[in-house]
Amino acid sequence: MRPEFLTKTLLFLACGVATLPLVAQPSAPISTSASVAAAAGASAAAEAGTQQPERNVSEWLLRMHNASRKRAYVGTFVVSSGSGNLSSARIWHVCNGEQQMERVEALTGTPRSTFRHNDHVITFLPESRVAQSERRESLGLFPNLLQTGDSSIPEFYGAKRIGSERVAGFDADVVRLVPKDKLRYGYRIWSEKKSGLVVKLQTLDTDGSVLEQAAFSELQLDAPVRMDKLAAMMANTGGYRLEKIEMQKTTALAEGWALKGDVPGFKPMSCFKRPAGGVNAAFGATDARVASPDGTLQWIFSDGLASVSLFVENFDPRRHSHEGFMAMGATQSLSQHVSDWWVTVVGEVPPQTLKAFAQALERRK
Amino acid sequence: MNTEQTVNNHEMLSALADGQLRGAAFVQAVESVRHDEDAQATWHCYHLIGDVLRSGELAQCRGDNAFLARLQTRLKQEPGFARPLTADAPGVELLATQAAVQRVTGEVTPQAVALPVAANAASFRWKMVAGFASMAAVVAIGWNLVGASGGMSPLSQQIALVSVPTPSASGSPVQPVQLVGAIVSAPVTQTVAQANGEPQQIMIRDRRLDELMAAHKQFGGTSALQMPAGFLRNATFEVPAR
Numbered sequence: 001m002r003p004e005f006l007t008k009t010l011l012f013l014a015c016g017v018a019t020l021p022l023v024a025q026p027s028a029p030i031s032t033s034a035s036v037a038a039a040a041g042a043s044a045a046a047e048a049g050t051q052q053p054e055r056n057v058s059e060w061l062l063r064m065h066n067a068s069r070k071r072a073y074v075g076t077f078v079v080s081s082g083s084g085n086l087s088s089a090r091i092w093h094v095c096n097g098e099q100q101m102e103r104v105e106a107l108t109g110t111p112r113s114t115f116r117h118n119d120h121v122i123t124f125l126p127e128s129r130v131a132q133s134e135r136r137e138s139l140g141l142f143p144n145l146l147q148t149g150d151s152s153i154p155e156f157y158g159a160k161r162i163g164s165e166r167v168a169g170f171d172a173d174v175v176r177l178v179p180k181d182k183l184r185y186g187y188r189i190w191s192e193k194k195s196g197l198v199v200k201l202q203t204l205d206t207d208g209s210v211l212e213q214a215a216f217s218e219l220q221l222d223a224p225v226r227m228d229k230l231a232a233m234m235a236n237t238g239g240y241r242l243e244k245i246e247m248q249k250t251t252a253l254a255e256g257w258a259l260k261g262d263v264p265g266f267k268p269m270s271c272f273k274r275p276a277g278g279v280n281a282a283f284g285a286t287d288a289r290v291a292s293p294d295g296t297l298q299w300i301f302s303d304g305l306a307s308v309s310l311f312v313e314n315f316d317p318r319r320h321s322h323e324g325f326m327a328m329g330a331t332q333s334l335s336q337h338v339s340d341w342w343v344t345v346v347g348e349v350p351p352q353t354l355k356a357f358a359q360a361l362e363r364r365k
Numbered sequence: 366m367n368t369e370q371t372v373n374n375h376e377m378l379s380a381l382a383d384g385q386l387r388g389a390a391f392v393q394a395v396e397s398v399r400h401d402e403d404a405q406a407t408w409h410c411y412h413l414i415g416d417v418l419r420s421g422e423l424a425q426c427r428g429d430n431a432f433l434a435r436l437q438t439r440l441k442q443e444p445g446f447a448r449p450l451t452a453d454a455p456g457v458e459l460l461a462t463q464a465a466v467q468r469v470t471g472e473v474t475p476q477a478v479a480l481p482v483a484a485n486a487a488s489f490r491w492k493m494v495a496g497f498a499s500m501a502a503v504v505a506i507g508w509n510l511v512g513a514s515g516g517m518s519p520l521s522q523q524i525a526l527v528s529v530p531t532p533s534a535s536g537s538p539v540q541p542v543q544l545v546g547a548i549v550s551a552p553v554t555q556t557v558a559q560a561n562g563e564p565q566q567i568m569i570r571d572r573r574l575d576e577l578m579a580a581h582k583q584f585g586g587t588s589a590l591q592m593p594a595g596f597l598r599n600a601t602f603e604v605p606a607r
Contacts, residue, residue: 061590079601089601104600114600136583187590201594214598247584272584298580305588309581319573331578344574346581 057159060175063196064189069095071195075168075219077104081212081329082205088217094225101230115234122234131240134247153304156180156265165190167199168219177305182206183264183353184306185330195221203330206350212330247272252299257312259360263353265303272298301347301357308347310357315342325351334358375407382411 055063072095078088087108094101104114113124123132156179163174172190179186186208190200200215252258252271259268274296299310320342326333333346334354343361345354374397380386381394398404485491582599 064590077597077601079598087601089597091597102596104597106601108601116596134583189590189594198590198594201590201598212598214594214601245583270584274580296577298584300584302588305590307581307588309577309584311577311580326574328578331581333574333578335574344577346578 054161055159057154057157057177060159060189060191060196061153064191064198067192067196068093068198069100071095071197071221072223072225073197073219073221074223074225075216076107077214078217079212079214079329082210083329085329091216092223092225092230094227094230096227099227101227101234103230103233113233115230117231117234122237124237124240129240130243131237132243132245134245152265152267156184156303157186157305162188164193167192168216170199170219170221172199181264182350183356184303184349185211187305190215192221197221203348247274247298249273250297252297253364255297255312256364257297257299258362258364259357260362261360263301263356263360266301266308266353266357267303269300269302269307271300274298306348308345308349308353308357310361311344311346312361313342313344315340325354339363374401374404378404378407379411382408382415 071093073091073093075091076088077091078086080086087106089107090105092103098118100116100118102114102116104116106112106114111126113126115122115124119136121134121136125131158178158180160176160178161173162176165172165174167190170192172192175189175191177187177189185206186204188202188204189198191197192199199219200213202210202214203212205211250271250273252268255271255273296311296313299312301308301310315337320335320337323336324334326335330348331346332349332351332354333344334351335342335344336358337343338358338361341363343358345357347354347357377386377390377394378398381391381398386394398408588595
């Protein structure tokens with residue numbers, strides 16, 4: 001061999017060895033074997049492959065949450081329940097620093113446009129010319145909890161990446177959220193690989209069957225959505241009767257209700273009292289027969305992923321005749337007559353959890 | 366040769382009567398008719414035949430009842446016809462003959478024409494087959510009906526979605542209802558046949574439940590999955606009961 005060639009080979013090998021520390025993990029031992037550059041290269045590749053550690057459930061959820069706060073997108077969102085019902089909507093989403101704007105144009109059922117600006121939500125109903133405005137405090141709640149590690153999600157759910165699939169034109173990681181007990185449902189989430197945006201979400205029954213699926217059928221990331229245009233549309237309530245949904249915030253204890261024992265994982269989040277009166281403005285019912293004259297109490301629980309609402313109202317034999325379980329997609333509900341009260345428990349949880357809530361409820365006053 | 370020529374003549378006359386001849390052939394045919402009496406007789410005959418065929422009124426031949434009677438007797442003697450066992454129910458072939466006789470003789474038969482009976486009506490085996498088939502059809506349809514509503518307890522049939530005309534005064538938009546009726550019994554829930562989203566199928570009780578569900582979605586949506594999937598799902602999936 002000619003000396004120049006030998007020199008070049010040795011230099012090449014030396015460079016290869018030198019770059020090993022940059023490729024391997026800091027904790028991994030640096031391969032110092034200079035003669036087996038190929039083997040070193042292979043081990044470096046293997047380390048790089050396993051380098052991405054398995055994210056835990058909080059990390060996955062945080063990533064998914066942040067993804068929607070950083071990208072603008074336009075797409076068609078489809079929700080279908082296991083029983084075959086299908087609803088779809090057209091979505092525009094734009095963000096500008098901390099400002100988030102969203103427009104949801106429902107394509108199924110009554111025509112309605114929902115606009116959201118951070119936690120302020122307005123729903124336009126063109127058929128009845130009504131615009132309903134409300135503030136949803138719950139929307140900003142969870143990221144903080146996830147970041148500070150305060151939520152109980154990791155106690156009750158485990159996350160596992162089970163593969164990758166292509167949804168709506170994007171490659172996504174399939175993440176399975178496995179509940180650790182039978183009191184909650186599991187989920188399968190398709191999280192877009194680069195940004196973490198949730199492109200498909202399945203709610204799974206205790207036996208693994210799909211109760212409900214919500215997915216983008218087509219998605220355009222980084223679409224040119226103009227925030228000022230959306231804001232203008234949102235503010236344009238001309239010709240609409242504006243209804244403000246004001247809910248009286250209260251505590252369950254003040255209303256005289258408490259839970260005998262905790263349903264594992266579920267923490268009380270908030271409690272609202274619906275305004276009393278003939279016309280139940282909060283529900284928007286114009287039919288006086290279904291109004292609740294004394295005000296219904298809504299007590300909200302959550303375990304981080306699933307939420308349960310406990311509705312308590314005065315028992316009225318004319319209206320409250322049917323006890324039992326009902327289901328609408330993944331949402332289950334239970335209605336029960338408890339002494340003088342009519343209790344309705346609604347949530348995306350298995351029916352036995354609803355039963356546990358109904359049984360744990362007790363009157364303190 | 367003579368018969369051959371006759372045949373040729375007859376063909377020519379026939380073509381002439383049908384109007385198929387042109388030019389020289391036409392002239393020749395006309396000349397032959399003019400000068401030939403046989404040809405004229407044939408010509409007359411052809412036209413008579415055509416007229417009788419085309420119009421039934423001309424086919425009045427009252428004098429041929431004897432022929433028809435002979436024909437009927439002969440038909441009866443033919444072995445190929447199926448014989449009805451009941452003597453009073455007229456067979457189809459007898460009816461046909463009667464109709465033909467009616468047409469030809471111009472007589473109006475006073476008796477009413479009975480409905481034709483199926484050829485195998487008297488055969489008991491086929492009656493059994495027909496009865497069995499109709500019973501099987503009834504069972505199949507009944508089974509379908511029962512199966513569709515099977516699993517529904519009488520209790521949930523109360524809330525089974527029935528078309529209720531909603532009061533027109535209520536301006537609330539109709540709900541595409543996806544309620545699945547279930548049965549009350551403590552630990553076990555059974556989901557029942559899905560009701561498809563037809564508008565205006567809500568009873569008052571269910572509307573209240575829909576309202577509560579909507580309220581749950583609005584204010585109870587405290588979930589880490591809220592953004593974007595949860596919020597979008599809630600905005601998409603159900604119609605707010607408003």
